[in-house]
Amino acid sequence: MAEKSKLTKKDAELALKSFIESVEEALENGEKVQLVGFGTFETRERAAREGRNPRTKEVINIPATTVPVFKAGKEFKDKVNK
Numbered sequence: 001m002a003e004k005s006k007l008t009k010k011d012a013e014l015a016l017k018s019f020i021e022s023v024e025e026a027l028e029n030g031e032k033v034q035l036v037g038f039g040t041f042e043t044r045e046r047a048a049r050e051g052r053n054p055r056t057k058e059v060i061n062i063p064a065t066t067v068p069v070f071k072a073g074k075e076f077k078d079k080v081n082k
Contacts, residue, residue, distance in 0.1 A: 027068055037075040044069050 002012035048064040
């Protein structure tokens with residue numbers, strides 16, 4: 001990444017960390033982050049459900065939760081599937 005952008009490794013690392021922090025902050029605030037041609041980061045709600053402890057087969061309750069999701073954009077998918 002540093003070579004392609006002609007940045008020092010330190011500057012490239014700082015830029016990437018800043019980007020990741022910005023995406024995390026947006027998702028924490030319930031916002032969607034769309035990078036045209038690349039994809040979209042968003043959150044989704046997972047409902048509470050019953051599961052099983054694989055070791056004991058005991059039924060356990062899994063609470064509802066919010067999870068981060070990435071959906072690849074068409075251009076990105078097309079490049080990967082060349």
